[in-house]
Amino acid sequence: MFVELIATFVAGLGAAGVVLLINLATRDLLPRWAMPAAAGAGMIGLAVALEMTWASRTIEGLPQGVAVADTVSESAWYRPWTYLWPQTTRIMAIDTDTVRKNEAAPDTRLIEVYLLARWQPTQRVPQLIDCATGARADVTDITLADPAAANWRPVTAAGDIVRLACGE
Numbered sequence: 001m002f003v004e005l006i007a008t009f010v011a012g013l014g015a016a017g018v019v020l021l022i023n024l025a026t027r028d029l030l031p032r033w034a035m036p037a038a039a040g041a042g043m044i045g046l047a048v049a050l051e052m053t054w055a056s057r058t059i060e061g062l063p064q065g066v067a068v069a070d071t072v073s074e075s076a077w078y079r080p081w082t083y084l085w086p087q088t089t090r091i092m093a094i095d096t097d098t099v100r101k102n103e104a105a106p107d108t109r110l111i112e113v114y115l116l117a118r119w120q121p122t123q124r125v126p127q128l129i130d131c132a133t134g135a136r137a138d139v140t141d142i143t144l145a146d147p148a149a150a151n152w153r154p155v156t157a158a159g160d161i162v163r164l165a166c167g168e
Contacts, residue, residue, distance in 0.1 A: 001119070004050055008043050015042025048081070054118050055088030065097035066114065069161040091116040094164045105147045107132040109165045110139065129155075131166035 016039040023030045059068055073086035093114040100110040108130055115123040126139040128150055137150035155162050 008046050011046040012039040012043040015039050052087055055091060058091060058116060062093060066093050066095050067164050069094050069164055089118055094161060096164055099165055102147060108147045111165045129162055129165040131162065134162045
């Protein structure tokens with residue numbers, strides 16, 4: 001966050017510097033408001049670019065063995081460009097290297113789900129996946145001992161959580 005703040009200030013200074021050079025080359029033909037307007041436009045432009053590319057940069061930075069199961073994109077009235085290009089605000093990823101099977105319940109997998117969101121700490125949520133029915137359950141001490149007693153909920157068709165967990 002601090003690095004992005006510094007980068008935003010540098011973008012503003014860079015844009016103002018370009019306008020200053022153009023103004024010097026044209027012998028003060030530009031209006032006086034051009035330099036602060038360029039600085040503001042540069043800062044806003046970089047902030048928008050950083051927000052819109054957060055998801056792709058985050059996905060590229062995931063370690064080997066962590067696969068993206070689902071993303072959530074949103075549009076907002078105070079970000080009108082998101083109606084043309086929705087902004088990805090949340091990512092759900094699965095650590096495929098640590099998927100564990102239960103010998104007592106061969107169709108059940110224990111997985112680690114990572115929930116990533118912009119400006120939020122990453123959350124690690126253990127989940128049980130039933131490969132036969134395509135359902136999931138939150139992990140508690142009781143469900144680890146007896147997966148049949150878990151509160152199973154169907155997985156929506158939007159994500160690849162079952163496919164990634166079950167290796168299909």
